[in-house]
Amino acid sequence: MTEPIHASPGCGDELDPTSLSVNEALRRILGNVAPVCEAEPVPIDEALNRVLATDVVSTMNVPAHTNSAMDGYALSAADIPAQGTRELQVIGAAYAGRPYESAVAAGQCVRIMTGAPLPPGTDTVVMQERIERRGDGAIRLDGRLQPGDNVRYAGEDIREGQAVLAAGRRLMPADIGLIASLGIAKIAVHRPLRVAIFSTGDELKPVGERLEPGDVHDSNRYTLRGMLQRVGARINDVGIVRDTREQTRAAFEAAAAGQDVIISSGGVSVGEADFVKSVLSELGHAEFWKVAMKPGRPLTFGRVRGAVFFGLPGNPVSVMVTFYQFVQPALRRMMGETETTGLRLQATSLSRLKKRPGRVEFQRGVLEQDGSGALVVRKTGMQGSGILTSMSHANCFVILPQDCSGVEVGEPVEVQPFAGLI
Numbered sequence: 001m002t003e004p005i006h007a008s009p010g011c012g013d014e015l016d017p018t019s020l021s022v023n024e025a026l027r028r029i030l031g032n033v034a035p036v037c038e039a040e041p042v043p044i045d046e047a048l049n050r051v052l053a054t055d056v057v058s059t060m061n062v063p064a065h066t067n068s069a070m071d072g073y074a075l076s077a078a079d080i081p082a083q084g085t086r087e088l089q090v091i092g093a094a095y096a097g098r099p100y101e102s103a104v105a106a107g108q109c110v111r112i113m114t115g116a117p118l119p120p121g122t123d124t125v126v127m128q129e130r131i132e133r134r135g136d137g138a139i140r141l142d143g144r145l146q147p148g149d150n151v152r153y154a155g156e157d158i159r160e161g162q163a164v165l166a167a168g169r170r171l172m173p174a175d176i177g178l179i180a181s182l183g184i185a186k187i188a189v190h191r192p193l194r195v196a197i198f199s200t201g202d203e204l205k206p207v208g209e210r211l212e213p214g215d216v217h218d219s220n221r222y223t224l225r226g227m228l229q230r231v232g233a234r235i236n237d238v239g240i241v242r243d244t245r246e247q248t249r250a251a252f253e254a255a256a257a258g259q260d261v262i263i264s265s266g267g268v269s270v271g272e273a274d275f276v277k278s279v280l281s282e283l284g285h286a287e288f289w290k291v292a293m294k295p296g297r298p299l300t301f302g303r304v305r306g307a308v309f310f311g312l313p314g315n316p317v318s319v320m321v322t323f324y325q326f327v328q329p330a331l332r333r334m335m336g337e338t339e340t341t342g343l344r345l346q347a348t349s350l351s352r353l354k355k356r357p358g359r360v361e362f363q364r365g366v367l368e369q370d371g372s373g374a375l376v377v378r379k380t381g382m383q384g385s386g387i388l389t390s391m392s393h394a395n396c397f398v399i400l401p402q403d404c405s406g407v408e409v410g411e412p413v414e415v416q417p418f419a420g421l422i
């Protein structure tokens with residue numbers, strides 16, 4: 001008889017009772033981070049992608065004046081003929097930026113251009129295509145017109161005193177335009193987060209250096225830098241850290257100084273060269289989690305001095321998946337953003353997707369529309385956690401739930417477009 005082996009669950013096992021669910025891990029992370037309090041004023045032309053620290057309240061009506069939506073003639077609704085036609089005398093012209101300021105009496109009208117304020121005594125605009133121009137400075141109109149037609153009212157877009165953008169909003173181009181339309185030149189935004197990063201591994205070589213057998217180029221710091229630049233973080237790059245206790249400790253000391261967040265990659269497994277966890281528990285506080293996800297099972301979360309720490313796995317795809325699923329929502333919350341969930345859609349799978357029940361899988365896909373406009377998704381070739389081309393060729397994650405046991409061609413799947421991830 002052979003003795004049974006008492007093994008602990010490893011990365012290859014699908015069902016591991018010691019693993020946290022993806023949702024639970026995210027809930028714990030978000031529950032453990034808070035927005036940085038300091039705000040700073042910035043001119044609006046530097047405010048794109050920053051997060052509002054206070055509500056933007058309008059000090060005026062937009063539009064400021066009731067004005068014409070068309071090129072035509074401004075008149076009083078009382079002059080619209082109930083039947084037949086009526087002639088009105090054209091007594092002047094109003095242009096955008098050059099109003100006609102005298103009163104307009106019954107039987108009179110004013111030539112008006114789009115955006116020009118409505119002259120006193122008028123409340124309706126007839127389109128120039130709807131009238132007949134007469135030689136004697138008059139126009140003839142019929143009854144195909146309702147009172148108030150073609151008029152944009154003062155305050156119809158925004159009322160004075162209305163909060164137009166709420167604190168916690170990440171500013172998009174339309175928001176900046178909106179703030180400009182209110183005449184506001186400077187706004188208060190949360191200060192950028194300070195984020196330190198480093199890569200761990202004896203096998204890592206900087207770009208530009210020749211690889212010896214067994215070496216790999218350090219790519220994780222570059223994907224991390226890209227993802228951090230998108231969220232608007234100030235990056236302190238600590239570089240490559242060798243797999244020794246001393247170097248790992250020194251890296252943490254250097255990274256923790258004055259930073260809000262530290263992110264490392266690699267060294268969080270249970271291998272013999274994995275020092276992140278033990279150094280972290282000496283210098284700070286560590287929670288080491290196995291998350292029921294693929295790729296990216298080992299994830300460390302904790303604190304060192306004042307900084308929040310994320311220890312991401314080393315595999316390049318795992319770094320990106322764990323960043324987008326856990327780190328980015330946390331950073332966005334720390335930056336004061338209130339809305340941090342990305343868009344998720346349903347699409348029909350054009351590929352057969354292999355999967356065993358037990359973990360949530362974040363496969364990489366290409367989302368597009370078929371000939372009839374319906375959303376379809378296909379996978380990007382090999383899906384190993386070291387295959388970075390699977391991310392580079394993709395434009396979305398295909399999220400397969402924990403209990404899913406594979407997807408056949410034609411079945412619906414949930415996708416998370418990269419476009420919604422910042």
Ligand code: AMP
Pocket residue numbers: 199200201203204216217218219220221265266267268269271313314315316
């Ligand atoms: P680790 O989590 O340290 O065991 O690393 C897992 C795998 O990811 C190994 O194959 C490493 O060589 C690879 N890896 C770790 N760090 C990096 C990095 N910065 N750039 C590219 N590959 C990495």
Ligand code: MG
Pocket residue numbers: 200201202266267273314
């Ligand atoms: Mg390593």
